[in-house]
Amino acid sequence: MVDKQNSRYQLPSVDKILNDPEITKATRDLPRSAVVNAIRSVLSSFRQEINHGSRQPDKTITMRELAPLISVTAREALAPIGNRVINATGVIIHTNLGRAPLAQPAIEAAASIAGGYSDLEYDLETGRRGSRTGAVESLITSLTGASAALVVNNNAAALFFILNALAKEKEVIVSRGELVEIGGSFRLPQIMAAAGCVMTEVGTTNKTKAADYVGALGKDTALMLKVHTSNYRVLGFTASVALDELVELGREHDVSVVEDLGSGNLIKINGLEEPTVSASVKAGADLITFSGDKMLGGPQCGFIIGRADLVQTLRNHPIYRALRLDKMTLAALEATLNLYINDDPKEKIPVPAMLNQSLDTLKERARRLLSALAGTTEVEIEQGATKAKVGGGSLPGQELKSWGLRIKPLGMSEDMLASCLREAKSPIIARIEAGEVVLDMMTVSDAEIESLAVGIRSAVDGSS
Structure with missing residues (x-):
């Protein structure tokens, strides 16, 4: 020994x-x-x-x-823990890659605020304490038509906050077909339990009717919750209660209706079927929650919009302080929302801009990359049609027509090539299909073409 x-x-x-x-x-x-x-x-x-x-x-x-x-x-x-990467997966809102890339004005606003002091909670006119979130709340109510708004650090926090503040030790009715699980294996029943609510499931996995909600209403019912099933879709013999119908039931029985909308889509883009926030406001939901870093295209945050009295109740709750946003996030968010009001978000904000790209634009980007890779050996490269996705729990099952390059390695496996791409100076994240490495132009910017070509050449040369 x-x-x-x-x-x-x-x-x-x-x-x-x-x-x-x-x-x-x-x-x-x-x-x-x-x-x-x-x-x-x-x-x-x-x-x-x-x-x-x-x-x-x-x-x-x-x-x-x-x-x-x-x-x-x-x-x-x-070595830095966080690295800038090139997303060539074709998944626009890629949770593992940081979700929405920010617009340039949002980046500049956050950087400017980060470098010094700011009027975060200071009123320059009166010289007294001001509102931390007043500017972004005013912008989001203008964009959605909601009466009032509150912003917290993410959408899961927004939903938890509502459940805990308005329905603790009371019943919350939800359709069995809407008991979602989000990333990281967090499930709605667990969130409700942690918030101290009593969850009452109604209907079945594939069918829930208005009578199911009515039959579950009781003296301890605090809320009826509708959850947009943003990361899956049930097809076939199905039925669900529309938001406006649920709102009517709520008003008849004096029960507030909350909708967890999830993706935060503010505008209609290229005929995509994702519901907009303003449509939920028009339907009359008492409170609506959604993310800021998904289809909206801003930094990570969660919005709560709706009835002014309920929003004020939440604002006065002690938990709210634990969920507040920092000055950099607020600056980036304000700049993003201003682009919706003062500019064209489909040109200036990366997520809406990617969703609005023409197929010709993607083909030209692929042609440029293919030209930059001319003479590369040990691989076979061709361009062709691909299928991209919105991602981020938005538009499940709906694929987007896209274009990209398919690389078939000759001297190594496709897994090895994908691994070498991830080790490039500017890490390249691709996907593998049918023995080929696919680089989807939907999520690659024009400015990244040169770095992408250098990374591909390096990956091929370094492994040969």
Whole structure:
């Protein structure tokens, strides 16, 4: 058995390693603290190997052996956790890739605010405390026609907030066909339980009728909840209660109706069937929640709009302070909403702009990339039709006509090529279909073509 106490003395000390010329040369451009932490990490790994018997305790460890290990360990620790990537998947609102890219004015507004102080909660006219969210709330009510608005840090928080503040220890009626599960395996029943509500399911998975809601109403009913099934679709022998019909039932029985709309679509684009927020306002829902970083195209946030008295109740609730937005998010959001009012969002905001692209535009982008890849060996490349998606739990089952490149590697597997693309200087995220790596132009900008071509060449050359 290895003597664990004596084995650690077979390794050089941290100071000896730190001051060795080999180590100094390999880490000269790195902060001292990062090098020290890397040395400790490498030595700890060696000790574990010795103690587990996978390394001989009397084996001499040279500085030449340690130098690259310490250098790599330190550099990996210093590498940024978040990286800008090229989204070539064709999924526009890709949750794993950060959802909506921001418009340039939103980026500039956030950067400007981040670099100094701001009038976040200060009224420049009166010199007194001002409203943190007044500007964005005024903009969203103007855009949707709602009476009042509140903005919090995401849509899940918005729904949880409503349930906890307005229906704690009371009943909330919801159709069994709308018991959604969102990303990360969070399910509506769990959210309701965490909010302290009593969930009452009505109807069946495929059919829910108005009579089902009426039959469930009781003295402890606080809300009727309608959830837009934004990430799945039930087809065939189905029935559901329209929002305006549910609102009528709510008014007859003095029960508020809340709609979780999800995607936050503010405008009609290219005949897409995703419902708009203003349509839900017109239908009369008492409160509506939706995301800011999906089809709206802004930063992560969640909106609550609707009846002024209910919004005010939420505003006065102590939980609200825990859900407030920071100054950078508010600046980016205000700039995004202003583009809807003062400009054409289908040209200026990336998500609506991508959804509004013509097929000819995508074909020209693919042609440019194909031309930039001329002469690339070890792969077969052709352009052709692809199918893109909105993503972000919007328009499930609906595919968008798109165009892109299909790359068939000759000297490696498609999985290996996709992996090499992810390791490019500007990481490229593609998709794999039928043994080919597909680069969908729907989510690639014109400005990314050059970096995309460089990354593809590097991936092919580096693996050959």
